[in-house]
Amino acid sequence: MTEFIKGLRGFRRGAWEMVASILIALGVFMLMQPFALSLYSASFIVTLVGTVMFIIVSHFPE
């Protein structure tokens, strides 16, 4: 966990890619879940932020 926080502070690729991946997965789940329309409405912005973040952080150093 401390390694993960260190990675985030040091702008390391692994930690930030993990955050972006979680956001994308969360966005896709929100898009397709059958529970709440409000989650569906917010899904795109979550996926978009995750995807753009993924593209940017994949250029960070290892």
Next chain:
Amino acid sequence: MLDSSADRAVGETSPVVSKRSQGLSDRAIAWLFVAPSIFLLLAVNIFPLIWTVRLSFTNFRVNRPNAEVQFVGLKNYISVLTDGDIWQTMQATAHFLIWTIVLQVLIGFALAYLINKKFRGNDLWTTVIVLPMMLSPAVVGNFWTFLYQPQIGLFNYAVGYLTGTDPSAFSMIGDVSLAPWAIVIVDTWMWTPFVMLICLAGLRSIPSSIYEAAECDRASKWRQFWTITIPMVLPFLMLAVLFRGIENFKMFDLVVQLTGGGPGSITELTSINLKREAFEKWRTGYASAYAVILFVTVFGLASIYVKALNKVKQR
């Protein structure tokens, strides 16, 4: 003799041509070869994508080319993301996607595992199993509608024979609760061979020496399966899931032929719904926003999936 011919050829080359070919650097020649592909990629993929994003912020309707096109900001995105019907199609797509992938991976891997064992008629069975994959989705959709017929359908007859129920008592494509499963069954029937072939490639790439070493260490078959077979086939399996996931997310032809999105809109997947919005209701701007949302979703998923695949390969 050869030398003199070569010298003569060099001597006969016009100085202009010779100078021109000398003038092109390796980099320029490389660009010359790559340029047509890049141009095609830009024209066929990138430009339409940028144009779709642009249209998604307008009220453009392609059936009214002379009407004034107005910038509407995020209105189309808000409409798509608050539409209960589209939410319903997303759920139908999720049901289709999850079940087809689970069934295709399980059955495909099991078939590959069996086919990988040497037995009489091995090649013949491989060919027979692969046949459905070679058929056109439109043809498959059409003949499965006959198989699903309550009165004359072979599927209903087989289910009735095995379970003792009346074959005409249920309709796979007419019943709201059965129709989503009807499309899952057909897609699984058609595309399991594809997953099987990829798994077979994975299984055949495992060196037999690893199993021999495991035998020497007295590892049981069960342990060999979980510690050798599964980890070594995993990258192939993940690749199959990626291919099938992307393909099924945009599934159109098979389902249109089979159910047309019905009964009601219970099997209306996102691509079918998108086509209706774009080319039946002619809401081009709205449909563009819808398409952008789907594109970002697939792109995001593919990104994390490729990352996971690379991690598994590095192990």
